[in-house]
Amino acid sequence: MILARLILGLLSLSPMTGYDLKKHFDSSINHFWNADKAQIYRTLSQLVTSGLATVRTVPQENYPARQEHHITAAGRTALQDWLTGGLDRQPAREPFLGRIFFAGGLERDEIVALLAARRAEAEELHASYRTLRAELDDAALAERRGYLMAATLDHGIVHVESELSWLDRVEGNLP
Amino acid sequence: MILARLILGLLSLSPMTGYDLKKHFDSSINHFWNADKAQIYRTLSQLVTSGLATVRTVPQENYPARQEHHITAAGRTALQDWLTGGLDRQPAREPFLGRIFFAGGLERDEIVALLAARRAEAEELHASYRTLRAELDDAALAERRGYLMAATLDHGIVHVESELSWLDRVEGNLP
DNA sequence: AGGGCATGGGCGACTTTTCACCTAGCAGAC
């Protein structure tokens, strides 16, 4: 399961609670993956029962105790194995293209509206990615780890830009 | 469910069996969606029970009888509603970027290998898309329906190309 | 005579994912 690997990856950076993980998914990971709260907690307990992580309860003042999850040596090995293992090519899933594929029966202006809606989404995404990118620390980018994390954001940017240029072409030549 | 819409879309072009649908998913739809055989059959019976499609058993010589599924008027309405309805923006899911994000701990040559593997995949995909694209009929492209179907393939091509240029950059600047 | 392959349809078990709901304390706004 990919989610288990991603969580293991985050735990390898520092111990975290399910709550912390959710916040990371919503911020730094969000441009290439996201996960439901329930799923995170369930996967976390799976990691513990399979020996890839351990829990430590840390009491806090004025707040509920933190169930801090720590990666184990076995967990680090599993993570390493995943990182260096063969690529699992997953099938493409673009629901929007499903609409385009079957949009031949629509009126011309309905198709134009569909493309415009997609453009609005893409432009919004583009702006948010660029903002995130601009906030990155230059010093961190010089290091391999920071460079690679930024590269995943760049991936998003490059792809949104190609989406926009595709939209230009499709709109421009629509018969 | 998106799968139900896509099946409805295919049935709107012509009546089909589950088997026919699977073949369409594996060929023309494959570049933006795919579905499991079991899932197709299940969704098909859902469509029938919800009145969006009907079944007609067509006996054949030397072959098992075809369970031909026909779209109903209600099915066409549902399809239309989906096509013109608001976009359902789905979260990004790129397992490969998960690896890149956590690849900071790897040796430099392991990272290079990871990127090279991705490049090989992308190049293979690119070649297959270009082949498919070259086989398209020029006459069909002039019509709106054919133009839009081709556009979904172009989408795949544009995105694979941007993937390759991203790989160039990441490999070239890797600290 | 046997094996593989294409046509056609399907079941059962499983995992993954989503959705809604629940607990509980504390802070700040209205």
Added chain:
DNA sequence: GTCTGCTAGGTGAAAAGTCGCCCATGCCCT
């Protein structure tokens, strides 16, 4: 005073999707 939101950690149920297996026929190849 109540209401929203944040901290924290869940549960239960349903939907969606995957995996392995099953049935039948008939063709071609060796």
